[in-house]
Each structure stands twice: as C-alpha cells, then as structure tokens.
Amino acid sequence: MSEKAPVQKRSPITVTAKVFHWVNVLSLFIMIASGLQIYNANPVFGGRAGLHFPMVGLLGGWLAGGRHWHFAGMWLFSLNLLWYGIYVLVTRRWRHRYVGQNDIKALQLSHNPKRRIYAWHRIAYTAIIPILLLALLTGIGMYKPAQFHWIVDFFGDWFALRVVHFFTVPAVLIFAVVHSVLALKAGGDRLISSMLFWQPK
Secondary structure, three states: OOOOOOOOOOHHHHHHHHHHHHHHHHHHHHHHHHHHHHHHOOOOOOOHHOOOOOOOOOOOOHHHHHHHHHHHHHHHHHHHHHHHHHHHHHHHHHHHHHHOHHHHHHHHOOHHHHHHHHHHHHHHHHHHHHHHHHHHHHHHHHHOOOOOHHHHHHHHHHHHHHHHHHHHHHHHHHHHHHHHHHHHHHHHHHHHHHOOOOOOO
C-alpha cells in the first residue's frame, strides 16, 4: 500500500498577505469611486463649473451618499493598514520590507538585476508610507476642519488641503502600477497571481 503524501499546510504569512491585498483593493475602489462622487459636488479645479467625472462607476449617487461610502472605505483601509502594520512589527518583517543602506549600495554597485529590482521594490514600499499618511491626515482635516483646524492651518487653507488630498489618489495609483511591474519583473505572472489567489502545489 502506497503511503499518503503529507498534507501541506498553507502558510499563515501567505494568507495574511492575500487578505491584506484584497482588502486594500476593495477599500481603495470604494474610496476612489466615492471620492470622485464628492469631487463632482464641488470640483477642486474650476469651482462648481469645473471638470466633472462621469457618473458611471461612481459610488453614492450624490454628495451625502458619496461621503458615507468614502468614510466607510476610509475606516476599512485604515484598520487594514493598522493591523498589517502591527503584524509587520511583531513578526519583524519590516527588516525585509523597507529600504536600507544595503539597497542603496545595491543600486550603486550591484550588477545583479534581481537584486536591483528588490531594492527598488523596497524604496517603493517605503515611499508609499508618507503618501498614505498624507491622504489620511488631509482627509481628517477636510472632514473635521473645526476640530482639526491645525491640520488646515498647516496646509494654508481648506482649498489647499483639498488639492493635496486629491493628488494623493494618482500617487497611490502610480505606486500600485510600479509595485505590480516590479513584482512582475521579480517573479513573473506567478508572483503577481500569488498576491491575490491560491496557487496550485
């Protein structure tokens, strides 16, 4: 009688990464679709007669509805970042996630293309942190300008706050594209797929 092959357990780290990516995709879609709905109520550029985005794909249907969806997505996104940040700290994975001196040296001296790709990947991971914090900070300032007047004052006025918040959206989208391209170069289609889906053994 042939022996049964031992059952391979799925790594909890892999599960954590997949959940994190899926929640990020969902929450970012909610925030962008609802944020553009809010934008249409009073465009940042050109006042009420300025550029409007088509209603197709937007969430909320109107200003108040867009705000409800936007804050729901914000809480989902923020809590997802919080628990993942705690996970990275507890498991000490931050040592392999963010840029260090070795990565800078690799970009200057290494002739190994994959090592250079990993260095750029860590730079991208590090650069997105202040952008995400900026998006959350400006969002809080716009939501409660009276309670958090110091945030508004820091950026100059409420309009400047809106402009900065608006431009965090393309910054996050650019990061997503760069992140995907670097992952594709490092591990091919299999690595990209493994971020979201279960891979056959």
